[in-house]
């Protein structure tokens with residue numbers, strides 16, 4: 415059996431705490447011979463800035479390009495609030511996503527039965543919820559130039575961000591969304607703002623064309639992104655796959671997180687083309703949430719988004735859907751047993767980050 419090389423980048427804040435819990439599982443899977451992982455851990459984000467003066471070193475990027483999969487905890491925090499734009503911890507994340515060209519960010523939002531009451535919406539709106547946001551991840555306003563703040567003659571300033579999307583960029587993310595919809599409930603909702611944005615007009619045209627030419631049997635609807643946000647909290651179960659750009663996908667996935675009970679529940683997979691070094695798709699796995707400075711260092715973070723990201727890796731990078739299903743089942747069982755971190759405890763007794771990780775591992779062990 416092959417040994418897979420994982421690059422672990424815990425990052426800042428709760429990133430280090432949740433990565434530790436995920437590692438308990440990779441170590442156990444390896445020790446049991448279920449799947450062999452060899453891990454290397456390095457700095458990223460503010461931690462890398464403090465050590466090396468840059469949020470990600472060229473050496474770490476080189477390691478990422480050779481890895482079978484990269485796992486990120488989270489980056490950022492108030493400590494680096496005054497660091498210039500190019501060296502902010504978040505810049506590391508953008509560079510890794512760009513250099514690996516992991517353009518397809520899959521963000522599933524599933525409301526597990528035991529957490530129906532933890533959602534901020536009424537139980538009947540979220541019971542059985544299973545939606546997938548497919549976010550374009552390597553273009554759009556987070557990446558395109560010019561991106562600058564200039565001082566004008568009168569001393570005032572002008573800030574510019576640039577939204578650009580090309581046909582090719584839209585086509586490739588649309589194909590991912592349609593392919594995934596075919597394995598689910600066969601419906602794609604494309605969210606943009608063609609009423610006010612040129613990129614929205616092109617987005618709508620290209621998604622329509624891809625759907626008509628290649629996936630005529632998949633239902634396609636177009637929804638303005640602001641309405642999509644509203645519909646997500648009004649009637650979320652109307653959606654199956656939502657395909658959208660980088661900025662809207664960032665926002666809509668945080669909205670979707672609360673339907674499941676907590677931002678700490680949402681995993682993600684960011685996938686690219688085949689890596690000639692590994693023969694596997696470039697892949698970066700990370701929770702949807704950030705470094706949560708408000709709870710960092712308290713053993714209070716929910717590690718399930720990070721552990722769920724490992725389940726996605728087992729499925730999308732390592733063709734081990736069987737192990738992924740067991741890991742997801744272990745998460746469901748732990749929640750069904752009433753084990754809760756603070757974010758999903760709804761006022762009830764909560765366990766810490768490490769106890770939640772231990773509980774998932776114990777459940778997983780029972781399933782083998």
Ligand SMILES: NC(=O)C1=CN([C@@H]2O[C@H](COP(=O)(O)OP(=O)(O)OC[C@H]3O[C@@H](n4cnc5c(N)ncnc54)[C@H](O)[C@@H]3O)[C@@H](O)[C@H]2O)C=CC1
Nearest residue numbers: 488489490491677678703704705706707708709715716757
């Ligand atoms: N992928 C990444 O590394 C991301 C980094 N960030 C960065 O993280 C820093 C903090 O950003 P925020 O806006 O506060 O967003 P955040 O996602 O870190 O936190 C938002 C809220 O959700 C809670 N939360 C998040 N994850 C949780 C978990 N696993 N368990 C329990 N509660 C959890 C936090 O305690 C906080 O109240 C910023 O520097 C931001 O730029 C933000 C989003 C993504």
Ligand SMILES: CC(C)CC(=O)C(=O)O
Nearest residue numbers: 504507508556664702703
């Ligand atoms: C650096 C940000 C774009 C990270 C973020 O909020 C996300 O990807 O969800």
Ligand SMILES: [Mg+2]
Nearest residue numbers: 664665668702
């Ligand atoms: Mg975000």
